[in-house]
Amino acid sequence: MIEVEHLTKSYGRGNAVSDISFKVNKGEIVGFLGPNGAGKTTTMRIITGYLPATSGTARISGFDVAEQSLEVRKRIGYLPETPPLYPEMSVHAYLEFIARIKGVATADITNRTNYAMEATGLLERKDDLIKRLSRGYKQRVGIAQAIVHDPDVVILDEPTNGLDPNQILEVRNLINRLSGEHTIILSTHILKEVEETCQRVVIINKGRIVAEDTPQNLSKQRAGSERTHLLIRGDEAAVKAAIGTIEGIHSIEAKDKEGLLDVTVENQAGTDLRSQIAARVVTSGFELFELRSESLSLEEVFRQLTTEEKTEAAS
Ligand SMILES: Nc1ncnc2c1ncn2[C@@H]1O[C@H](COP(=O)(O)OP(=O)(O)O)[C@@H](O)[C@H]1O
Numbered sequence: 001m002i003e004v005e006h007l008t009k010s011y012g013r014g015n016a017v018s019d020i021s022f023k024v025n026k027g028e029i030v031g032f033l034g035p036n037g038a039g040k041t042t043t044m045r046i047i048t049g050y051l052p053a054t055s056g057t058a059r060i061s062g063f064d065v066a067e068q069s070l071e072v073r074k075r076i077g078y079l080p081e082t083p084p085l086y087p088e089m090s091v092h093a094y095l096e097f098i099a100r101i102k103g104v105a106t107a108d109i110t111n112r113t114n115y116a117m118e119a120t121g122l123l124e125r126k127d128d129l130i131k132r133l134s135r136g137y138k139q140r141v142g143i144a145q146a147i148v149h150d151p152d153v154v155i156l157d158e159p160t161n162g163l164d165p166n167q168i169l170e171v172r173n174l175i176n177r178l179s180g181e182h183t184i185i186l187s188t189h190i191l192k193e194v195e196e197t198c199q200r201v202v203i204i205n206k207g208r209i210v211a212e213d214t215p216q217n218l219s220k221q222r223a224g225s226e227r228t229h230l231l232i233r234g235d236e237a238a239v240k241a242a243i244g245t246i247e248g249i250h251s252i253e254a255k256d257k258e259g260l261l262d263v264t265v266e267n268q269a270g271t272d273l274r275s276q277i278a279a280r281v282v283t284s285g286f287e288l289f290e291l292r293s294e295s296l297s298l299e300e301v302f303r304q305l306t307t308e309e310k311t312e313a314a315s
């Protein structure tokens with residue numbers, strides 16, 4: 001559905017995006033996650049055909065965004081960082097106007113406008129002037145204009161930016177509802193956003209993709225290790241000796257907790273050693289009171305990936 005290959009955009013000195021490649025399949029909802037200045041908006045503007053790339057290609061449903069931009073714009077809906085709303089127009093007049101611009105057949109305009117207003121919860125505000133709407137409702141209008149021509153692909157640039165927590169929740173639910181019918185890319189610098197809404201996340205930093213996976217896998221695999229916490233009755237040295245010979249274990253720490261041993265075992269990420277550890281503890285004759293695993297949160301992974309210090313730049 002979306003194919004981006006070796007996309008680079010340079011503004012004079014330095015690249016805003018460097019050699020970015022990724023694919024999005026039909027019906028997928030992918031999050032573009034990165035700190036401010038990472039290159040999210042630049043990438044989205046290139047994919048939507050609003051900005052020419054310096055090199056590389058992007059295709060939407062097989063159409064090249066630079067060479068077949070008309071075909072692309074029919075198939076794409078775009079919510080820019082600041083949507084071009086017309087404050088003096090009413091909600092439905094504005095959406096009809098956009099539908100017409102985007103080439104919706106005259107006979108379908110009322111239907112499509114109603115669909116967009118219904119999907120975004122705007123029907124009861126259809127006659128209000130846009131300038132009278134709250135920020136959250138304006139954002140709904142922005143999303144409505146992105147879907148009014150029934151595009152295959154919807155691109156949302158920081159759709160919850162500047163909204164209050166209730167409005168954020170509404171927009172999130174709205175995106176989830178849309179995901180059944182459209183392929184969606186959304187960008188955000190807020191981690192929770194992708195954890196809540198996206199099936200896949202592409203992490204971008206300084207114009208480059210630094211990771212790409214499901215939110216679950218990213219927090220599991222990219223994190224250096226997993227931790228298992230145990231509560232055991234037994235002698236510290238004996239417990240450490242028993243567990244320590246299990247393959248894949250990096251470290252064992254133990255401290256006293258109300259007469260029991262509070263043991264933290266670190267092992268390589270992606271290897272689930274819980275049953276082995278439990279079996280070893282029990283067969284060695286210790287009592288096991290508690291066992292739980294944790295992996296580093298996606299937040300920790302995100303911070304690791306986007307704040308790595310560049311040693312060569314510092315020297
Ligand atoms: N028109 C422009 N001219 C020069 N540099 C730009 C322009 N637009 C963006 N940039 C630079 O490109 C980089 C990526 O910006 P942007 O794509 O807006 O990032 P994001 O959306 O992730 O915050 C930033 O360093 C930004 O300063």
Ligand SMILES: [Mg+2]
Nearest residue numbers: 040041042081
């Ligand atoms: Mg941006």
